[in-house]
Amino acid sequence: DVKVTQSSRYLVKRTGEKVFLECVQDMDHENMFWYRQDPGLGLRLIYFSYDVKMKEKGDIPEGYSVSREKKERFSLILESASTNQTSMYLCASSGYRSSYEQYFGPGTRLTVT
Amino acid sequence: AQRVTQPEKLLSVFKGAPVELKCNYSYSGSPELFWYVQYSRQRLQLLLRHISRESIKGFTADLNKGETSFHLKKPFAQEEDSAMYYCALRRSGYSTLTFGKGTMLLVSP
Numbered sequence: 001d002v003k004v005t006q007s008s009r010y011l012v013k014r015t016g017e018k019v020f021l022e023c024v025q026d027m028d029h030e031n032m033f034w035y036r037q038d039p040g041l042g043l044r045l046i047y048f049s050y051d052v053k054m055k056e057k058g059d060i061p062e063g064y065s066v067s068r069e070k071k072e073r074f075s076l077i078l079e080s081a082s083t084n085q086t087s088m089y090l091c092a093s094s095g096y097r098s099s100y101e102q103y104f105g106p107g108t109r110l111t112v113t
Numbered sequence: 114a115q116r117v118t119q120p121e122k123l124l125s126v127f128k129g130a131p132v133e134l135k136c137n138y139s140y141s142g143s144p145e146l147f148w149y150v151q152y153s154r155q156r157l158q159l160l161l162r163h164i165s166r167e168s169i170k171g172f173t174a175d176l177n178k179g180e181t182s183f184h185l186k187k188p189f190a191q192e193e194d195s196a197m198y199y200c201a202l203r204r205s206g207y208s209t210l211t212f213g214k215g216t217m218l219l220v221s222p
Contacts, residue, residue, distance in 0.1 A: 004156075031208045040122065042199060042214035043157075050208060058209070090157065099208040100145055104157040 003027070004105035006091050012111045019078040021108050023091030029103075030096045032074035034058075034066060037088040037107070049074055081112045115140040117202050119213035126190050127221050134185040134216050136174075136200030145203040146176055146183040147210070152196045160185075160198070170194070190220045 007022035023032065033048040035058075045058030047066040055066050063085060067075045074093075078085055088109050092102040116139045126132055138144060148160040161169045163176040163183060174185045183200060200213040 033209070040214060043212040045209060048209055092157075094208060100147065100162060100203055100210075101159045102210060106156055
């Protein structure tokens with residue numbers, strides 16, 4: 001079974017804090033993605049990576065950065081958290097040959113107060 | 114730019130009734146369309162893709178290029194079908210998916 005894990009299920013941070021969300025996959029997938037999921041807005045792509053040290057902006061990259069130093073790990077960084085970044089964050093991965101199927105992690109619900 | 118539209122935020126039906134979740138897309142090329150599903154307290158997962166033309170859990174979806182639609186259908190809804198459903202599009206040659214805003218399906222007994 002493909003397994004995508006995220007470091008925390010719930011996280012509460014204060015405005016201005018630096019926040020790290022980590023994602024690890026165990027299927028040797030080339031592609032990894034970070035989304036935020038908000039009611040009424042669906043899934044919106046923040047960043048994705050198709051290889052180690054490679055990253056591409058998604059639809060809403062402002063206020064976020066990412067890091068991919070190892071193939072299995074993809075980190076999302078909020079340099080200075082703001083209340084409008086309160087959301088559910090989903091990580092996903094997919095293989096090069098079957099990139100249509102993304103495997104999702106359980107999500108991290110981040111609350112910024 | 115590509116776009117996926119799911120016009121209904123919520124669809125509420127009774128058990129045994131037919132279900133149709135609507136999905137329309139805009140894309141100038143030849144897209145791949147998918148339905149993803151998220152059951153309560155579970156991960157988002159792929160339900161079906163248009164290329165496979167399969168029936169999964171009784172659901173089917175046909176890509177209608179003329180109407181740019183990919184509606185998800187099931188003839189007889191079950192309570193366990195209650196979930197959030199997302200339609201997604203992949204552009205040719207790309208790894209990323211564009212998701213719609215989702216439709217919550219509630220099936221009542």
